[in-house]
Amino acid sequence: MKLGDGVEQAIHSVAMLSGLSEGGVLSAAALAEFHGVSTSYLLKHLQALSGGGILHTVPGPKGGYRLARPAEKITLLDIVLAVEGPAPAFRCNEIRQRGPNPAPDRFFAKPCNISAAMLKAERVYRAELAKTTIADLGAELAEIDDGTIAARSCAFLELHERRTAR
Amino acid sequence: MKLGDGVEQAIHSVAMLSGLSEGGVLSAAALAEFHGVSTSYLLKHLQALSGGGILHTVPGPKGGYRLARPAEKITLLDIVLAVEGPAPAFRCNEIRQRGPNPAPDRFFAKPCNISAAMLKAERVYRAELAKTTIADLGAELAEIDDGTIAARSCAFLELHERRTAR
DNA sequence: GTTAGGCTACTCGGATAGCCACTGTCCGAGTAAAGTGGG
């Protein structure tokens, strides 16, 4: 049970993108520099987010990424599913019917209890992730911030944010 | 996000072991044959379960494994943690302070909101797994069983179960 | 001066190597049971 490191980068990137003004975009290079990670690798996950409908891509020079919908409508679950894929962590291989003397097929119409219990726990996990939006994280951070972090982010955004025609 | 295949094998093995009588043991070879998996590989996970205090090992000829405590006291979470390890799936690399212009350290005393949210979801996931015991799975299976599965398991157990002195 | 055309440079996108963990396997240490010889 392990999540890729890209998930953290993706969440931080989306959180940063939620702070830019309407119509502004941020390049992958800027995001990577701010977070101190590889640009090419971050690009891979930004593409996944774009494919998942979370980010909107602006091509060409002065291009970059921006949120495809308001931060209130983007949950942690959306990001995790876009980056890690929608497949469940637990995969039932039906080993119960792989023995030398399997039971009749009629017992296997329903998935086994073990798989059901594991998948149920995973649904609870995803439901919990779906409760938290990017906007929630921003508001939460603003409460404990005396202005230093906000100032740092704003300075970075003003330095790298780009206004696009469309 | 992916769980190893060994988790499924481990859960099924523990469920099978919960069906044998007091003082009886089952060899890893028998468990592997019943489930149609590699004996050597299943041994790896049975060792993990033994190290986690879930199974009790009986060495020597006519040896094998048995539950270290009643099935009512063994949860799915215990098995998952024993096989996959106790480390959380989400690992915060603190990329927020890896940029070229990190904020003062005093903001990093508390873990970041993102990590907190992800770990909270994981706690919920684990809590859900902890609700289901092996005994629950057995009782649940008995409800939909007309006796065929129970007969098959009993036949296999009587064929391979071993009584030990201790 | 205006405008159309071409060019440049910068961006994202997909295809390509490298590395680590999971998968699968093997041989050795340990032990209970059976066999054997003596008392």
Add this chain to the structure above:
DNA sequence: CCCACTTTACTCGGACAGTGGCTATCCGAGTAGCCTAAC
């Protein structure tokens, strides 16, 4: 006949290769802006 020792064979335990996916990277497709030159 009983007992203790030796042998045996079977079990688990930890150490050893193979493979798939995550990590990291590179080069190509596409486009907005800029420069140039003609009108």
